[in-house]
Amino acid sequence: MGILNYLLIAGASLVFPGIIIRTKSLLSGRKGPGIFQPLRDVWRLLRKGAVYSETTSFIFQIAPTVYFASVLMAIAMIPFGSRGGLISFPGDFVFFAYVLALGKFFMIIAALDTGSSFEGMGASREALYSLLAEPAFFILMGSFALLTGHTSFREIFGSLHFGSSISYAIGVLAAFVITLTALIENSRMPIDDPKTHLELTMVHEVMILDNSGFDLGLILQTGHLKFAMYGGLIANFFLTPGSELRYSIGIFLVIQGLFAVTIGVIESFMARFRMNHNPQYIFTLTSMSLLIFLGVLLLLGKIV
Amino acid sequence: MPIAGGRWKGYIAVAAVLANGVVSSGIAIRALAGRVFEERFNAGPILGELSIGVDALSGWFILLTNFTLLTGIVYGIRYLRPYEGNHARLGSHYCCYILNHVAMLGIFSIRHMLGFLCAWEIMTLSAFLMVIFDHGKMEVVKAGVSFFIQAHLSFIFLTVAFIWVRAHTGSYDLAAVSSYLSGAHPALGFLLFLLFFAGFGIKAGFVPFHTWLPYAHPAAPAHISGIMSGVLIKLGIFGILRIILLARGGYLLIGYTILVVSIVSGVYGVILAIVQHNLKRLLAYHSIENIGIIGIGIGLGCIGLGLKNTWLAFAGFGGALLHTLNHALFKSLLFYAAGTVYQGTHTMDIERLGGLVKRLPHTAVLFLVGSLAICGLPPFNGFISEFLIYSGLFHGMAANLETSTILLLAAVAGLALIGGLAMLCFTKAFGIIFLGSERHPLPEPLKEDIPRLFPGYLTVALIVAIGLLPTFFLRLAAPAIDLFTSGPGGRMPAGGEQASGAVIPFMVTLQTISTCTVSLLLVALTVFLIKKKLATRPGVRSSTWGCGYVAPSARLQYTANSFVRPLRKLIRPLLMMNKSEGVIEGIFPPGPIRSDTHPYDKLEAVLIDRPLRMLRRFLGGFRFLQNGSIPAYVLYGVVFIVLILVAPILADAVTYLFGLFKQV
16 A cells, blocks of 8 residues: 555656646746656756766765655655555654655755855755754644654544544644645745745755756756655645545545645745745744644643 | 883773773673672771672663773774873873773762762762863863862762761662652652752753863863763763662652753753854763753653653653663764864864865764764664654653643654754764865875774764664663663552563564665665666766856855854844954955854853852952961961950850840
């Protein structure tokens, strides 16, 4: 069962960026490239030769690989409703978060490896944003552990009962928090603008300025996989336990599509925040997950 | 030792530590296997009957101490080779090292209050002498004295606590603490615990008792910093754990106290670590953070004991014990690497370093492994212990236990924040020091010879082993954990779950994790091989992209200070940054313009510096007494004698007067 989920996420990652770009082009009145264009770009890059800076060391060469592998590993933890992912054990979401952090660590030091001021700037921002987003995820998972009495992705999502109106509110809020986390982790609007042309205002793009060829292709594909991974996580809020497989797969695909379209819409109608406003914005995530925690406490009758 | 030649002194020291280690490890391993070592003998008229006992807890600490001290001395003899001509200094240094080792073993095993304090004092004195090895430098002596004073503060707290117990029970045996606590009022018991906690907390470096750490570690030679951070501060942890073993009840309050202090220590320690410019001081502040993580584990374990939840207790104490070992490993590794960097560059200022990966490739690898491990990232050992603590916390929340949920959530958020901050800290440290290009011209490159690298790689081997085979090490620690969860005193009530019941699911989970980490490595390796296969065209070497600017200089690189600036701005209220900046005038400023920032510990300013200043002002009022004229001093003497003579008469007079008044 887990392997099906894995393949679904991997498959979604192939068309995900295409849907975003298509949405954006349609909304701005252009026809836009085909849905598989980003995939073709990755494929082209994978076969190209690479240019390495003289300043770089072995870190720069292995970092994209570690990044890619870390996301592949993290996807294995994503559940599929009550059916569970490829790997599931109590506390798997801790492993999930830390394995993603491993990839991030390598990307940050790889950016510093080039000795470029721009990339150092991007690395600094990436490190800061991810550290600000971290507590929100853990508080969220802690609240769910409290609500459901389980400590693994599969069991938590398998036993999310929507009984009262508060639990609906919690579900919606949680999906919202995960969506925002996904936007931050993937460096999209309103935190970061992937289409900006100025190095000073980039976050993720500026970190990979010196990557080329296979490495760049790998990094781009990892980004797509990460999108689909978070999409899969969000879909879990809507996969009701016990429903038949064909419905589950349908719901999964619809949610992934909706997620991609949402990102396209957000990017079409919003401008990027000023860099120094980003930390405040990211920190609201933590307060929102605290709100979820309070909701759970209310639900359990721990505070009246 | 005094007669041996310079190099032989070192070999003798290694042999002594090795011999000590082998003998004590044998006892320790037997203790961990379930055969507790106990011995009583008459130790002369002062100490009376001295009892020595090595249980599983002592055994665990003895093993990690032996390993760290062995790698420390092997690294140390290479590190100290430049001082070979200085016989007296080297001789006393190695003597102190051996003495320190023995004293620590004594602390782990002596069950007699006076004996314990003696060993504690020997440990402090020998550590002090080792810290001031480089006593020609003023700041080293200052740091040493600061360590000396604060270590004795801890000594005073412990002495008072022991006197208290001795006065109430009349016994010097450590077990008397237990018998006193079982009879005493819970409030008094808690007060006694606080005394012990303050005493041991100073040694461990819990906030706000941490102020000696960031001075002593940078001042000491690298291998001494390594063992101080790796083992010496763990004596405090050992002491706290021992007291918890001796305590009877009241665990919930103890647990909450430790948990809150630890969360604060962890977050505050790492925040201060981030803004440091001195590599060794950064590592020292990071020790405070790790002590915080260990403390979270201990606090969680105590809450588990208080709530009679074996799972929580197991996860908490297991995580704490494992993290104690893990921290000893990666922190000593990082300090050895820092020592090599220091001897290769003669500076510890992060801003002056850069691009060292090309000059010291092995040291870079060692430092990278240490950094990844200390950030708690898989597949290294730090992840395992943090995972244990996390799973305990989440399990505690899932079990929906009485009132502690909010604190558990705070601990979860704190741990997550610490993890993120540690990542910022070590990407900065590793990235700025080892990567990029050299920021300042360096002296001729240092040779990375085998004696310098061997201790590091040995430690790395153990770090990777714990990361990949966690079940083996958890099983090794299990007897020590069982002491807490199901001690001989029957800690758990009859109806509670068996401790072994909690072990099995953990083992299964850790087995899964080790499968995951191995497969992670395999996936990474496969992708890397695919890349090698696909990249048929050789990679072109060119310069870093600089927006078309063709004359970049190394000083254009991002600095450590700018790397952490966004965070520094965010948490400004928590920090004290002493900043001095020049003003830029005109379009083409004439000379170079400086901008200096010096981070300072705000708590230290409030808790240590201000009372000191006030004390100095108060005592300054009496300065007129010391005026240097001999007649005045003679006068003081006369006044003093007269006072002594008159005081009893006055006292008698007063009592007589009072008597008279009473009659009226």
